[in-house]
Amino acid sequence: MAATLILLRHGQSVYNKENIFTGWTDIELSDQGRQEAIKAAAELKRLKLYPDVCYTSWLKRAIHTAQIALLEMVWEHIDCIKSWKLNERHYGAWQQRNKDVVKQEIGEEAFLSVRRGYSTPPPPLDENDPRAAKFDPKYRDLDPALLPKSESLKDTHARVKEYYRDVLIPELAKGKTVLVSAHGNSLRALVMEIEHLSTDAVVKLEIPTGKPLVYRYDTGMTAIKKVKVN
Numbered sequence: 001m002a003a004t005l006i007l008l009r010h011g012q013s014v015y016n017k018e019n020i021f022t023g024w025t026d027i028e029l030s031d032q033g034r035q036e037a038i039k040a041a042a043e044l045k046r047l048k049l050y051p052d053v054c055y056t057s058w059l060k061r062a063i064h065t066a067q068i069a070l071l072e073m074v075w076e077h078i079d080c081i082k083s084w085k086l087n088e089r090h091y092g093a094w095q096q097r098n099k100d101v102v103k104q105e106i107g108e109e110a111f112l113s114v115r116r117g118y119s120t121p122p123p124p125l126d127e128n129d130p131r132a133a134k135f136d137p138k139y140r141d142l143d144p145a146l147l148p149k150s151e152s153l154k155d156t157h158a159r160v161k162e163y164y165r166d167v168l169i170p171e172l173a174k175g176k177t178v179l180v181s182a183h184g185n186s187l188r189a190l191v192m193e194i195e196h197l198s199t200d201a202v203v204k205l206e207i208p209t210g211k212p213l214v215y216r217y218d219t220g221m222t223a224i225k226k227v228k229v230n
C-alpha cells in the first residue's frame, strides 16, 4: 500500500461560526463541526482510508475532530500523537476579536495582508495579556521562549515544516497511512510544503473545515497524487 497522508481541518468551531479570530484560543467544536467530523469519517470509510496513526495539535477542536472521526470509523485503537507544532497559527492581539470589526479598523488591504499574506504577523499580545499562552497550563513544560505572541504564516510554516520533515515523513516512509487533524493555517503551511507552493500561491489557498485532503506518496517521499474527495 502506497504511503498516504490525510489532512483534515477540524470541523466548524464555535468561533468559526461567530466569525471570531481563534488562533491558539482553545475553543470547542460547534454542533455543525461535530457533524462535519462524522461526514469526513464517512468519506474516509468510502475510500477505505483507515489510518495507521493519527496526529493532532494540542487544541481540542482538532483533537475532538480526530476522535469523532475515528469513533465513527470504529477505528479508535490507533495512536493519536499530539503536538503544539500543529497548533493553529497564533493570531496575536486579534485572537477573540470579531473579524469584521478588525477589518473595519485597519482597512481591507492591511487586513488581507495579515490574514492571507505570508510574512506579516498580526499585532503581538502584550507580555501580561491574560490570553498569552504562558498562562495556559497546557504549555507549562515548554520553553517559554518557544511560545509565540503572534505569528505570520511564515512563522507557522517554519514549525510545521520541521514537524513534517522530522515526524510525518519518517512515518510515511514506512508506507503508512497517516491522518493529521489540524487547522486552517497550520494546514495551509503544510500544503505549501507538500505541494511546493510559492508565497503568492498560498495567498489564495483556503482549506475547508471537515473535508479530507488526501495525498499518495512515491517511495522517494514526494507527494505524487492528490486523491479526489467529496
Ligand SMILES: O=C(O)[C@@H](CO)OP(=O)(O)O
Pocket (backbone or CB within 6 Å): 016, 020, 021, 022, 023, 024, 088, 091, 115, 184, 185
Ligand atoms: O481564526 C483563526 O484562527 C483562523 C482559522 O479559523 O482564521 P482565518 O481563516 O481568518 O485565518
